[in-house]
Amino acid sequence: MCGLQGRNLSTVSGADSFQAGGQGFRFNFDYAADRYDRWYETPHGAAYDRSEKTAIDKLISDHTEGKRLLEVGCGTGHWSKFFSTRGCEVIGIDISERMVTIAKSKNIVRSSFHVMDGHSMPFADKSFDIAAAITTLEFTADPEAMIAEMARCVRKSGGELLFGVLNALSEYNQKRKNEAGSPYASANLFSPEQLRELLEPMGQMQMIIAGFVPRHGWLLALTPVFELVGRLVNNRHGAFIAARVQL
């Protein structure tokens, strides 16, 4: 993703994978960690991944070399690798032990990973240049508190917050949300307006809607055309919303 959109995490049974919020998360990703990266190996997963990376790449500042980046909800390190490739020093944190174990096993350069709740982190105020959360807000107990905590950790002049979220307006995401027992069932999806409301008061905000991936496999090669048309006609229903706030 990310996005988990279309990610074929098989349905998890057992109430202990879900938490109503008291534990800091809405779904315990320990239960999905070992299957998580398989999605990127599928043709649809790879197409979504390209679309989402292109959107975030357009938003992130041009000069990331040597910047300290805090990644909240780093999961298996899929996006940590992307940020590291851009020259960032990545400190990835996640509440799921198993996700962090997998991220560590990848030996991503310029990166370290820690088990931690993103609502309350032991980092000094303004100690990062960038804080990012890609498809994390939807799965956390209190997204507003998490955003405030990320902002606390980032320097105020020129620091940036980056987000990727699953769009509540996307038909595809809505369908996934109705799959009882899947991680999506627990997700608190955001519409572009809801995300704007949360982020606009924090600073200068930019948003890109992406994830216009055709459903039929034989059309996948045309994804860049779907993306272009989606953006040109200002379609608000793409599966992924990328947002950046400059503090």
Ligand SMILES: C[S@@+](CC[C@H](N)C(=O)[O-])C[C@H]1O[C@@H](n2cnc3c(N)ncnc32)[C@H](O)[C@@H]1O
């Ligand atoms: C859908 S996964 C996204 C992982 C990764 N960002 C990606 O896109 O591949 C959501 C992640 O958020 C993490 N998460 C949920 N609540 C959290 C919290 N309160 N603090 C830290 N991580 C949290 C989950 O454990 C999970 O790894």
